Amino acid sequence: MNSQTEENYIKALFNLANEKGEVSVNELSKSLDIKMPTVTSMMKKLAAKKLVHYESYKPLRLTEKGRREAGLIIRKHRLTEMFLVEKMGFGWEAVHEIAEQVEHINSPLFFEKMDELLGHPKTDPHGSPIPDINGKIEWLVYEKLSACKPGDKVRICAVLHSSAEFLKFLNNRDLRLGLQLRIKNVEAFDGSMQVSYGKHSVETLSLTVCEQLLVEKIS
């Protein structure tokens, strides 16, 4: 069994690898807010457990086993978030912190029951894919709203990062997953967009916001 601490390292490494390719000790250190020497020594320990490939001064890589373990933790995290939203009535902005703790619970039955009660969901409340029982993730390819053009009609499918502040910002504007947007205009100057949706006939979204919203075009 891996400790809660080890699990958090593995998960952070997995997430960084997926968004940036190679992962340096420095990046992992910043991401976990743990000093570099501590990270180095943990990497050696995880290497001894065959969860990471570690060589001095080389980028960090998870082994196949490491990726599987990471996937299983992320599965527990995302099932929990979905359960909290769908079965317990939490808002999508409130679930990450709780899931960060619940993901470490050791009880396959507990999470399989969640999965079953939820009807085997494919994504979490933020649109991120839920890994399967073997820790495998089926990556969904969406584009950023910021990459779309005036006249496009799109559906919001996921948020790139899910900080409570950002999600509350979206709540305040009735922006949520599944919503259809029409892009009316893109400001060349700062990349901000005018969009319309639901009862909102014109709403301006900054480039920062548009880069965090993942969408798919609809015919």
Added chain:
Amino acid sequence: MNSQTEENYIKALFNLANEKGEVSVNELSKSLDIKMPTVTSMMKKLAAKKLVHYESYKPLRLTEKGRREAGLIIRKHRLTEMFLVEKMGFGWEAVHEIAEQVEHINSPLFFEKMDELLGHPKTDPHGSPIPDINGKIEWLVYEKLSACKPGDKVRICAVLHSSAEFLKFLNNRDLRLGLQLRIKNVEAFDGSMQVSYGKHSVETLSLTVCEQLLVEKIS
């Protein structure tokens, strides 16, 4: 904040104090399966945090603050067990192990949501009282089935200890909380009882079993 380890000591101390009055280092040590010197040093730490009264060679006692903390952990434990049974479909024999982990989650909202969804239950699936939001327990006074006499009609209200084996034994005989029993006979020789209930016209229960079942008489 108290660590998970500290929480487990406080809870064990609380439970032992309630069933045996005074608690010795030796008993706490056995109950937690942790060696006595470790327990002694943890007691000193908890004393520094004003959670236990500690004096060398004297029995261990929780402070008022310690009892409150213990009550709050037990509240989380029992709400979790109730939630697992009522909202997730687990059997009463399967929930203790999971609750043992979930009780350490730090999220008042999470547990208040459980409480609300459950309609503010007064007891857990084993009939034990759920402490209130201040950690206070309202003790219910039941008698042991073993203290009843032939002719008595009683209702099963709680089980004294809830090991999975004992609960599965009860499952196998359709014995569950709320069930009404009629005592047909008590064997003077070994204290075993013949009882009838539901579709079971005669079932024999050993003294050991009768001492674990808490009942109330019905008119």
Added chain:
DNA sequence: TTAATTTGTTAGATCAATCTAATTTTATAC
């Protein structure tokens, strides 16, 4: 009431997870 047993404490070691300070290696800038 002394001796034996049980209970509890002290001392000192180990392991996990963290840190700071010093050093080394790699990358970047001039």
Added chain:
DNA sequence: GTATAAAATTAGATTGATCTAACAAATTAA
């Protein structure tokens, strides 16, 4: 291509939670 800066490692200390061995106090038995 050296000098400077950034990144990574090594060394050594700290804290929490545990252990064993040795010793001391309290209880029980003879």
